[in-house]
Amino acid sequence: MLSAVPRPVIVRAPSKVNLHLGVGDLREDGYHELTSVFQALSLHDDIEVRDADELSVVVQGESARVVPTDHRNLVWQAAELLAERAGRDPAVAIAIAKGIPVAGGMAGGSADAAATLVALDELWELGLERADLDEYAARLGSDVPFSLRGGTAIGTGRGEKLLPVLSRNTFHWVLALAKGGLRTPDVFRELDRLRAEGDPPRLGDPDELMHALAVGDPHQLAPLLGNDLQPAALSLKPELRRTLRAGTAAGALAGIVSGSGPTCAFLCADADAAVAVSAELAGAGVCRTVRTAHGPVPGARVIDDKTEH
Ligand code: C5P
Structure with missing residues (x-):
């Protein structure tokens, strides 16, 4: 008789880049009011769940050692x-x-949480409604609802209140992964400190950026990318300035710190340009490693096996 190894459920969840991250003032609950336009990228984590005697977690791949x-x-x-x-x-x-890089500003932990919700809903045949999953996701973290949903979306509140954004075409990115990570709360705290000291410029509303997304033109989108957390990430990791300069010198249309960093994301004109920029950036010695990615892609979803594209 065949041994009864329980069948796993595999879920793939995307990373994200914030095309626009407007950070408002610190709220009484310790969070900042955000206006965030997210795009889900093809760089992903896969989560496999199967029945067992007790709860356990193992981590393989990119910086697995530092993940609890x-x-x-x-x-x-x-x-x-x-x-x-x-x-x-x-x-x-x-x-x-x-x-997805660990503590990299690309919502890797949130992707894993979203994937686990989808995987256990399937494994345990819970048949949860979308709204229930969204609610659990928001309880786990501000970026988890977007990791569930994917695509391109605008988030308000802590970033968890989402509306889809019309986006035409596929955009091509190069990601420069840094040595070491940044803790999201540290970056928000550094921004509060910079704002208490002076008045770093704040992004306006993302209307023009949303228009560029609807048109689907990377040249139009590039100068509109913006991140209010970037000065704080650069203050904590000044070497990222060199990385950003190297990406645009290599031919990217624009470069920004992704979320709370330290990953830098470079928007490129097309897939060929992304390959050329990544090759040049890899040789420039300004980051730990380089990846290409495209977006938007779907949110956390069940896949048949990890070789699926
Ligand atoms: O929601 P999440 O647990 O992912 O947030 C991590 C930390 O990031 C929070 O504890 C807070 O310090 C900071 N944060 C914030 N404002 C937000 C989202 C996150 O200050 N809107």
């Missing part, structure tokens, strides 16, 4: 949250294959 495998990991918290809702033990083995 206990209750500090959002996938652990996602499993406990859904188990409570389902009235069962969170007895699952979760394997995370990381492609």
Whole structure:
């Protein structure tokens, strides 16, 4: 007889870049009011869940060593949250294959949490409504609802209140992954400090950027990319200035710090340009490693196997 190895569920979740990240004032609950235009990118994590005797987490791939495998990991918290809702033990083995840089400003932890919600909904046949998943996602973290949804969207509140944004065409990106990460709360705190000291410029509204997305023209989009967290990320990691300069010198249309950094994202004219920029940037010695990616792509979704594209 064949041994009864439980069949896994595999879910792929995208990374993200903020095309526009407008940061408002610090709220009483410790969060900042945001206006964020997100785009989901093809650089992804895959999460595999299967029935087991107890909850466990293993991590493979990109900087796996520094990812916690206990209750500090959002996938652990996602499993406990859904188990409570389902009235069962969170007895699952979760394997995370990381492609998204850890603490890189690309929502890697949020992607894993969103993927776990989708995977356990499927494994435990919960049949959750979209609205329920969105609510659990928002409880786990500000970026988790976007990791569920994917595509291109505008987020307000903590970033968790989402509306889809019309975006034509595929955009091509080069990502410069830094040595070491930045903790999101540290970057927000640094921005508060910079704002208390002086008055760094703040982004306006993203109307023109949304128009450029609807037109689907990277040349029009490039000068409109903006991130209010960038001065704070650069203050904590001044070497990122060189990375940003090297990307545009290599032929990118524009470069920005992705979210809270330290990953730098470079928008390119097309797929060929992205390959050329990535080759040049890789040789410039201004980052740990370089990846190409495209977007928008879908949010967390069940796939048949990890070789799927
Ligand atoms: O929601 P999440 O747990 O991912 O947020 C991590 C941290 O990032 C928060 O504790 C807070 O310091 C900062 N943050 C913020 N304003 C937001 C989102 C996150 O200050 N809108």
